[in-house]
Amino acid sequence: MGVTIKDIAKETGFSVATVSRVLSNKVGFFSQDTAAVVNAAATKLGYKKNMAATELVTQKSSVIAVIVNSTKTNFSDPIIEGIQQKAAESDKRVIILYAGDHDATSQRRALSTALERPIAGVLLLSVDLFEENLQLLKTAQVPFRFISISFKDSALNYVASDDQQIGYLATKYLIKMGHRCIGLAGIDIESSAHTGKMRLAGYKRALAENNIPLQKNWIQTGNYSYEAGLLAMQNYSNQKCISAVITGSDLVGIGLLNQAAKLHLSIPDDLSLITIDGTYLCRIVQPQLTSVTQDFYHMGYLGAEYLISDQQQNAFTDVKISERESVKKLTL
Incomplete structure (x- = not known):
């Protein structure tokens, strides 16, 4: 059985109430000398405060x-x-x-x-x-x-x-690199969450701004997984006009990358890829994957900050294009 406040009271000669006040840091109820004795005894006896019991x-x-x-x-x-x-x-x-x-x-x-x-x-x-x-x-x-x-x-x-911005930035970047037949792979557009729907909306907006008619088979839905990338690449292999693909996650991108190798397609010579997320996975494959990079650390930090301070507003964190080796510039 663990050491209790009663054990510390017995060790020091102080009352249970006094020991409790010291260990709860209720200043004003005891002297510094008393606190020093109690804390020394708690350390000696190996006392651990039962946080669960206190919270209950x-x-x-x-x-x-x-x-x-x-x-x-x-x-x-x-x-x-x-x-x-x-x-x-x-x-x-x-x-x-x-x-x-x-x-x-x-x-x-x-x-x-x-x-x-x-x-x-x-x-x-x-x-x-x-x-x-x-x-x-x-x-x-x-x-x-x-x-x-x-x-x-x-x-x-x-x-x-901002998932609409993500879809828009990725598509606009590929258009700037000379691509006009651009796929979007591995996104979930059926979920109640906005993620896939907003990325699709940004993708469509960039195509429309550049007078590029969307072909239905350019969009390959999925669940952002590696397996979704494998399946999407298999489907794209039957579409000779696709020159670049935006992947719903880094894992989708790696799925496309590996399936392309099985189909004897070269990235980026035969097909350019830009992934969404920009995690370390983009840097440990060959070729390294160009990405729309999200600031996940700041996302977590800010989410905890808003929760702790009880702030009710929503927030978007920054995204950026990280250029690596998986996108080829086409000459028009």
């Missing part, structure tokens, strides 16, 4: 629950790093729970695990909640915010990239 009594918590989509993506790590940095600066702690791959039961289990104890709030990383799970979260009366995912409903607070 006070109904106040320093814990932020981070719920992560289990889809095989590669951008959650820098988001979590940003969250942990802001949490540390604010004397908060972080627990991480996984919500499955768009699975209602797994989502509910993760939410229930978080909500069964006092928490300071919930951050949801690219988690598109089913309606019944969203209602569960809303009725819990705890602050929550989505990260790396946006919604038409502005009341669902989020910090994300």
Whole structure:
């Protein structure tokens, strides 16, 4: 059994009430000499404060629950790093729970695990909640915010990239490089989240501004996964006019890259690729992948900051084009 306040009281000769006040740092109720004796005894005996018990009594918590989509993506790590940095600066702690791959039961289990104890709030990383799970979260009366995912409903607070800008920048860049038959691969346009729909809208806007008629088979939908990239490249191989593809994630891009090699297609000589995300994966493949790079660390940091300070507004973080080796400039 762990060391208790009663053990420290017995060791020091002070009352349980005095020891409790010292360990709770309730200044004004004891002298510095008393505090020194109590703290020395606590260290000697190996006392560890039971934060869970304290939070259950006070109904106040320093814990932020981070719920992560289990889809095989590669951008959650820098988001979590940003969250942990802001949490540390604010004397908060972080627990991480996984919500499955768009699975209602797994989502509910993760939410229930978080909500069964006092928490300071919930951050949801690219988690598109089913309606019944969203209602569960809303009725819990705890602050929550989505990260790396946006919604038409502005009341669902989020910090994300501007996905319409992402689609627009990627398409405009390829057009500037001389491409006019441009695919868009691996995006989900059926989800209630705005991500895929907004990237598609930005893509269409850039094509329209440059008088490029969109062909239906240029768009290959998917779930942002490596497998979605493999399938998209297989479909594009039957379309000789495609000269460049925007991929919905770095993993989609690598899927296209590897499938292109199996089809004896060279990147970028036969097909140019620009990915969306810009994580380290773009730099560890050959050729290195040009990307629209998102600031995931800042996204996580800002999301935690807004949650902790109870700011209600939504925010977009910056994106930029990172030029590498997977886009070829065409001569007109």
